[in-house]
Amino acid sequence: MTLVVIGPVTRDLIEIGDESIQKIGGATYFQAYVFEEFFDDYLAIVNCDDEKLVGSFPDLNKVSVIKKEDTHFFINKYPDKNNFDIREQLSNFANIPILPDDLENILPEKIDAFVLNPLNRYDFPAETIEYLKTFEVPIFISVQGFLRCTDDKVNENYTIRLDNFNELTTILSGVDAIFMDEVEKNIIGTDYDVDEMVITNGSQGSRIVAGGEIKIPPVPCDDVVDTTGCGDTYMAAYVSQKLLAKSAENAGNFASVIASEKIKNFGPYCSNK
Known part of the structure; x- marks a missing residue:
C-alpha cells in the first residue's frame, strides 16, 4: 500500500524563551519519521529551492523534490517555555505552488x-x-495552511493570522479526513462533505467527528522539550493506523501516544523502542 505525502520542506528558527535553534521543518518532514516507523511504503514529495534540505529526511530514497525558486521559512516563538500551547509564528510566506x-x-x-x-x-x-481527486484514493488534508494569511511585516517576514478561504469548501469536498485544531475549527466551522474531522487541542487532547464524536484523552508528558511538529506527528500516526483498517478511536489513541513521545525530544519523532 503506497502512501504519497506532499508538502513543503522548510527552514525553521525555533525560539524557546531566550534560546534560538535553526533546523529543517515542515509537516511532510515531521511525518516522514512517523511513516518510516509505522508505514514503510511511502513517498514524500517536497517543494523548495535547495535539494540539500532533504538530507535530514529518514530515507532519501523515499523523497522527491520539486525544485522551486524559494523555500518556506518559519519562525516559531514560544515565549513561555513552561506553556508550549502558546506560539507566535512568522513566515516569509513563499509563493511556490x-x-x-x-x-x-x-x-x-x-x-x-x-x-x-x-x-x-x-x-x-x-x-x-x-x-x-481524479486518482480516486483516500485523501487526508491538514487545514491550517489554507487559513494562513499575511499580517504585519517584521523585517523580511510576516506575522500570520488565520482566516477563512473562499475555495475551502470546494477543496475539501469529498476528502476522507481533515485535520485542524480548535482555533481553526472555530474559524471554518464543521459543515464540510468529509468523512472525518480530527480536531486537536494541544495538551487538552483531541476529538474525532465522524457521525458522532469520539474524545481522545491526552497522554500526559512531564518533560516537554519541543512541540513544533506535534500536530503533524499526530496526523501521520493517525493516518498510518486508519490505512491499516484501525478504527477512528484506536487511531486517535495511538496518535496521542506518538505525539506525546515526539514532544519529549527536539526535532521529529524518534522511536522509543
Missing part, C-alpha cells in the same frame, strides 16, 4: 492514499486538489 505538471512525472504508478500538507494557501491551488 505545487501544480499538476509538477506531479505528473514523479507520482508512483501505484497510489493508495494522499496526505496533503499546505503551509500557506499558495501551496495547493484548487486545480491541484482536483487533479489528485
Whole structure:
C-alpha cells in the first residue's frame, strides 16, 4: 500500500524563551519519521529551492523534490517555555505552488492514499486538489495552511493570522479526513462533505467527528522539550493506523501516544523502542 505525502520542506528558527535553534521543518518532514516507523511504503514529495534540505529526511530514497525558486521559512516563538500551547509564528510566506505538471512525472504508478500538507494557501491551488481527486484514493488534508494569511511585516517576514478561504469548501469536498485544531475549527466551522474531522487541542487532547464524536484523552508528558511538529506527528500516526483498517478511536489513541513521545525530544519523532 503506497502512501504519497506532499508538502513543503522548510527552514525553521525555533525560539524557546531566550534560546534560538535553526533546523529543517515542515509537516511532510515531521511525518516522514512517523511513516518510516509505522508505514514503510511511502513517498514524500517536497517543494523548495535547495535539494540539500532533504538530507535530514529518514530515507532519501523515499523523497522527491520539486525544485522551486524559494523555500518556506518559519519562525516559531514560544515565549513561555513552561506553556508550549502558546506560539507566535512568522513566515516569509513563499509563493511556490505545487501544480499538476509538477506531479505528473514523479507520482508512483501505484497510489493508495494522499496526505496533503499546505503551509500557506499558495501551496495547493484548487486545480491541484482536483487533479489528485481524479486518482480516486483516500485523501487526508491538514487545514491550517489554507487559513494562513499575511499580517504585519517584521523585517523580511510576516506575522500570520488565520482566516477563512473562499475555495475551502470546494477543496475539501469529498476528502476522507481533515485535520485542524480548535482555533481553526472555530474559524471554518464543521459543515464540510468529509468523512472525518480530527480536531486537536494541544495538551487538552483531541476529538474525532465522524457521525458522532469520539474524545481522545491526552497522554500526559512531564518533560516537554519541543512541540513544533506535534500536530503533524499526530496526523501521520493517525493516518498510518486508519490505512491499516484501525478504527477512528484506536487511531486517535495511538496518535496521542506518538505525539506525546515526539514532544519529549527536539526535532521529529524518534522511536522509543
